[in-house]
Amino acid sequence: MTTDTRPSEAPIAPAVRASEWTAPGHWKSIDFISDLHLGPETPRTFEAWRQHLEHSPADCIVMLGDWFEVWVGDDLRDQGVAAQCVETLARVSKVKTVAFMAGNRDFLIGADMLAACGLRGLDDPTVMDAFGERLLLTHGDALCLSDVAYQKFRLMVRNPAWQQQALSLPQAERIRIGAQMRTQSETNQNGRSAPADWADVDFPAAMQWMEAARAPTMVHGHTHRPGTETMAPGYVRHVLSDWDLDHAPYRAEVLRWSAAGLHRVAPATGP
Numbered sequence: 001m002t003t004d005t006r007p008s009e010a011p012i013a014p015a016v017r018a019s020e021w022t023a024p025g026h027w028k029s030i031d032f033i034s035d036l037h038l039g040p041e042t043p044r045t046f047e048a049w050r051q052h053l054e055h056s057p058a059d060c061i062v063m064l065g066d067w068f069e070v071w072v073g074d075d076l077r078d079q080g081v082a083a084q085c086v087e088t089l090a091r092v093s094k095v096k097t098v099a100f101m102a103g104n105r106d107f108l109i110g111a112d113m114l115a116a117c118g119l120r121g122l123d124d125p126t127v128m129d130a131f132g133e134r135l136l137l138t139h140g141d142a143l144c145l146s147d148v149a150y151q152k153f154r155l156m157v158r159n160p161a162w163q164q165q166a167l168s169l170p171q172a173e174r175i176r177i178g179a180q181m182r183t184q185s186e187t188n189q190n191g192r193s194a195p196a197d198w199a200d201v202d203f204p205a206a207m208q209w210m211e212a213a214r215a216p217t218m219v220h221g222h223t224h225r226p227g228t229e230t231m232a233p234g235y236v237r238h239v240l241s242d243w244d245l246d247h248a249p250y251r252a253e254v255l256r257w258s259a260a261g262l263h264r265v266a267p268a269t270g271p
């Protein structure tokens with residue numbers, strides 16, 4: 001768990017001003033999901049995601065990052081799983097709002113992909129105002145300050161100049177680099193016994209974000225440790241589940257927000 005101290009060489013979470021999003025007054029419920037890590041090896045997870053998009057009663061579905069296992073450019077959106085996602089969202093986004101916030105695996109998703117899918121892009125962080133409450137939404141990786149190596153990597157790859165240079169590479173080269181990065185990530189994860197060994201969000205930094213945003217409740221993904229936790233008196237976080245219905249232990253969960261509060265539900269399925 002996070003403590004009040006951090007390695008002296010760790011980056012400090014940047015002071016950012018959260019964007020604001022006020023939900024329409026007629027909305028009855030909003031679904032939050034994250035960390036689907038869709039790819040060619042996860043057909044059952046893709047199908048569960050598709051079913052939920054099509055059959056959820058929510059007025060809005062918000063994806064808080066890591067929609068894909070890896071994303072190396074919008075010009076590949078007409079291939080494989082990406083093309084299936086575009087086709088699904090192009091239909092669903094005509095009848096309900098679907099929003100997307102980039103994660104650490106799909107930060108290169110750009111305007112072309114969002115437009116093809118009919119998605120609303122969200123800044124990280126964003127405050128969502130609905131049902132008389134304010135939630136601070138974030139993928140969560142920017143607050144995992146104890147993972148010093150990752151924070152240095154994140155600072156580099158979120159630089160617009162770095163992204164422009166990366167996206168200028170040929171498709172084949174980007175695919176090769178993406179596969180290499182994915183293999184390295186898997187190697188790093190296999191060296192840890194469980195998600196509990198991974199870096200968690202830094203509580204003092206997270207609460208600074210929440211105070212600045214006037215939002216005492218935070219919703220995030222990234223850590224693959226679903227649950228609800230009181231961070232300090234008056235500060236609560238809801239951590240989203242990752243989805244994987246292709247590899248045991250199977251898991252998939254939705255956090256639904258309504259006037260009755262926040263509740264965890266199973267993904268919707270069709271008739």
